Amino acid sequence: MENLFHSFVAVACALVLLVSLPQFRKMWDKQDMRDRAFVRLILWVILFCFNDALWRLLAAKFPEQTTLLFGCSTVYHGAAAVTAYLWLSYTLYYLGKRVKYASVLRIVAMVLVAIQFGLLLLNIPYDFLFSVNNAVLYHETRAMQVLFFSQYATYIIIALLCLFKMKGGTPKDRRKFLAMFLCVLAPICCGFLQMISPLSPYYVVGYMLGCCVIFTHVVLHMTKVSTYQQDNAIMAALSADFDMICYIDIQRNEARFQTMSPKFQKILDETVDKKQTNLQKLDQFLKTIVLPEDLPQIIKDGSCEQAVSTLTQDFSYTKRVRVQIDDTTEFYEMKVVHDNDNRLAGCVLGMHNISHVERIKEESEKLKNDLMKTTIIANRDPLTGVGNRAAFNQKTEDLLNEINKGQLVKFAIIECDLNNLKLVNDLLGHEEGDFFIKKNCRVFCETFKHSPVYRIGGDEFVIIAQGSDYDDRDALMDKLRSLQEPNDPVQADRVSFAAGIAEYNPQTDESVADVLKRADSFMYINKKHIKKRQPVQETWE
Template structure:
């Protein structure tokens, strides 16, 4: 347009050389250029103002102040910021800011906040930087809220722009996000930890019996999708005869029953069963544990190999039994000790007290002669050998009855079974051997007495023991008289 005006002006200037048409055209064109430039600048400024106004909406307040004089102006203020009553302009920004901080900053944050609002602090914090930010709590409507404060150079090296933004909601959202993330990670770790206890986990739909199987591929519980199917129960019933020990098949079928699981898990958090899987002709103990998902829509069924656990338990019971046996054994002779006799006596007495007809039994009470003399003349080692010989003699004769060492030189035999029915023959054998040993001086000499349980007459085991003990002393006196 301007070039057209210049062209027309030159044409008329040639025709009318006496009139300054070109000069007038040049002035008009220049004015038009200037007008277009101003229009462009106004448009650019409008866009910049629009951008600035949109950005300002994100802040509670924006201040523009002279870093040296402290003179300031406020360019934005949100509705939420109005209750703080900060001045909209002033001559000393630092003074007004500190004064207002004393009233509005949360008490616990006051010293921290005011340390940033001196001229020296601002200069130091922003030196060599584009901006500097910090946050603290401001009391708004009697409630503490976190605010983010950012100051930056305005671009002229003399003024600073201070932005104030309420970030309470942002911090709360971030806190909730972090907490949820921690919960998610925690639950994930717990799930993995629990999963590591199993070799396989089945996720079974309660309503339609669809299932997905997961295999636990390492000790940390990481799961890999394995098999999937339309009917968990039917698949189990088909596999049980192929994989499960015959003695455990029926009990496992009863356990893997939808109605049974629903009934049990309505009143219990979990239910489990131990059974044996046969692989390569060898059985291995396995445990299946069933739980309901938190929403009740699925069964979570874990399968774990517990063969090592069961074997350890069996070994422990065996060791415990051995320990108990040792606790009932006489260390010197290897026969049962007084504790074992008391346990037996208590068991028999319990049956008698309850009116049960206890099996026919008898007690033989024995006492080793000459033990003190042997200890005094030949030493305790010889005495120990003599006691061991006494125990051996009793065990060799009463092979079907337990022998107890109930004192230093005292023994009791609990007659039962064949030994009971052959008691006269066996007692004669014992006494004949004792007489032979006493005659030759080459074997143990044991005084003995027998008491036979008499139902209806004997109310306590000790009644039987006392009869045997009385007879033993009579036999002892008889042996002494034969010397």
């Protein structure tokens, strides 16, 4: 009957820890080694308590199972050894840098655990520590004290360390060491009681009390402090960018201002009727500062209550409004966020000044437009409006990059050279020469409508045929050829040029320059034929 009662005590200790563990898990930080070490400790103690309950249940109901009882006793003492090491490990993590040579203490604790495991293994064949038989059930020898002192040497090390450290350090440090000393005091006292009365459940009671002290006075307190500090840091960081933060509770008809910039506070103090409720003050305040054109976005039917009610469907929403203060209009972003914890039927409203962002956007857009205009000017021939030499070089570089990447590139280069431009300039004047250039350029553009045309020299033009123009290159060249006119007489309104075309061949061409060189050769062949008044069609590639 006594063993059953002791088994009930062990189960009760385990249940107490099981109840406290979920509460701790709500607050613990998985990345914090202190919290992880405590979880390992408390889980191991729970298993130890259930093992103790099982041992006492076997002793009460199945005393004839001596082998099973002996094995359970061995596991019991081995688990106690591991518990002492886990206790020291948690203590060192908790105290952190305040303890020097922590690794040495861990090694000492491991050596003690190894000694205990060695003694338990030797006890299996020789029974020199404890034995279990049908006559006395469980019997301990004097040698058992060696095992007990090996276990409790770890706890004594922790206690002495805390007492020694309490002599110096800051008051905060002394409180930490005192807390850990009180935590380890319970298993030490109950351990010595267990030595006096081996069949009593002092072990499990001591472990349970020690873990509860840790949870109540150390972990819970530290977690609350840490959470409070983190929350304050987060609130301070977030509120630093807001000129106003207000908590709105529609059901209670309340609006509590958490932070207000001096300029907003001045308006609230001077223009808002103090006899109104806080929610009415918020409505009046928003109506005072927000421009009338933007007000319907946040105030409906004279109150922000209806605007806030939209949060029943959305977690948050953001509105961009203009605020006028001291005859100065500034841009603000108003964000309303629902209380996601659902502890209160309310929401948080914040006003964030984004005028600098708007100015940066305007400046960025202006710079972008200016850059676009500059790029267009830099890459355009001022006389004809087609691409210039710089634009042509950029295009050939892009084509070369595609070729080097192994992409399938299809293009042809048509090089055109105007005939007798110098004679037109010398005989008719440069204005007529410019007209001659523009008229021929217009022919090139109208023929190859879907391909870029470049003026790369005074009388030199290059067309890069791609896409549909590349597919129809033969027909387009025939059309271009049909538009050629005789050189004589020299007139500005003539369409007179020589042209040559070359296609890109990936088997023979290593670069765009190779294609251009062939097109240039065919152009000169065509120019000779024109001068000899030979048929043009024989000069194409």
